Amino acid sequence: MKLKSCFLITLMACAFFSCSDNDDQVNPMITPVVPDATLSLAVQTDNRVKTKGGFIDDDHDGATPAWDFEVKTLTAVVFNNGAYNDNNIAVGTIAALFTQNYENPTDTTVIEGEVMSGKVNLLLIANLDAGVLSKLTASVNSPVSNNRLKVGDVLKLATPLSSETKENGLTMSSEVLSVELVAGTNFVGFGKKGPITVDGYGAGTEIYGENPVELTRTVAAIKLKGVLLPETPDAAKPEYKNVSFTLDSVFVANVKNTAGIGTYSADNVTTIEQSPLTAEGTLNPEYYVAPIKYASREGTYKTGRAKGDDSMLRVLSTVQIITVKSGTDASTIGLDWTNTSVPPCYVYPNQNGETGVDGKHNYTLLVLRGTYTYKIGDNEVTEGNRYYTVIVNDDSQGGTISGDAGKKNVHIQRNTKYDVTVQILGSGSDDPFTPAAFAHVAAHVKVADWNVIEINEDVD
Secondary structure (H helix, E strand, O other), rough: OOOOOEEEEEOOOOOOOOOOOOOOOOOOOOOOOOOOEEEEEEEEOOOOOOOOOOOOOOOOOOOOOOOOOOOOOOEEEEOOOOOOOHHOOOOOEEEEEEEOOOOOOOOOOOOOOOOEEEEEEEEEOOOOHHHHHHHHHHHHOEEEHHOOEEEHHHOEEEEEEHHOOOOEEEEEOOOEEEEEEEEEEEOOOOOOEEEEEEEOOOEEEEEOOOOEEEEEEOOEEEEEEEOOOOEEOOOOOOOOOOEEEEEEEEEEEEEEEEEEEOOOOOOOOOOEEOOOOOOOOOHHHHHEEEEEHHHHOOOEEEEOOEEOOOEEEEEEEEEEOOOOOOOOOOOOOOOEOOOOOOOOEEEOEEEOOOOOOOOOOOOOOOEEEEEEEEEEEEEEEEEEEEEEEOOOOOOOOOEEEEOOOOHHHOOOOOEEEEEHHHHEOOEEOOOOOOOOOOOOEEEEEEEOOOEEEOOOOOOO
């Protein structure tokens, strides 16, 4: 059954009544806006969202994802690109702002308002953090033109990782769109560019074109797919016999804790990925997050203290005892355990793992913790609190990466999901951030694009 959510949005004009002073050209006051146009946006999330399979916490068996594409709030930011010049609104700054909340993301909501005709730039953001929205609101309410945020400033506004939840929805954004509004009714995403009539809304002009506007998720998703446990992981070490592994927790570390809210274009990540500097101009390692227990630890894979955040930790309510299948070895591809209980972690882009230390990187990690058991002769050996750490989307530890060729070995990118299979080849390490003397883990990573949210509407 086609799931369809159409949100018809109109951007309200911002009218600011203030005085104009010819002697103060540095900070011109905004003059009243006399609207002569309406702008309507159609947002659709239906079967055009090309879902490739479940990847969320309530979707382990391939059922249709229930929430990772929902638009719970939609914010439209209009920047002056000529349309508001007569009102002393500086080119490139916010001219208007509109936000709509949807109690039920599947409902159809129609809102109409007025804007100025002429050239504008348009940015759409779904599920925007409330703190960031308040900054945008304060900016658009300023009667002083030069005090309003510019496009680049808006794109760099930091949204916190804590806002990326099932309750809030995942942050998504469009590119910065350049459109020219005409006097009368303007439509975006309703059909072919030019004159158009839409049932229920009358005649107007489609100013964008038939290609839908895309909302792209800011986050990536990292999920443990399963575990491989060869019976004879290393022919040179025959003592590893009758092995088993008890998995008690999974976590991610070296996760960036803020991201920008948008980009100029689909392939631009510089305004999304953030690496804030200290007052001295150096990188602040506490910009990264890790579970509280591990925030202060350092090692080969982690430099500096991280900010403690247990939302990155997945402690299993019931430990998983994984036993080896007879006859398997390091080349066996069948899973000994398939994850149906540990939900993924949503993380922000981290392509370079900046630390400010030469030769050191804080690439995002997936870590398994548990107990490794094996036999030497008739004696069983049990080693507890063992860690198996994978640098996500990096084949330097062995293993393989499949999927989108453009996203291999580029570490963590937005709107991408990383499905990780961990092959345990020995007793692991006693430190999650420093590998054992010998390689005891390899990873098979499947990289896939998430599906974008499309803004479009069928016109019958």
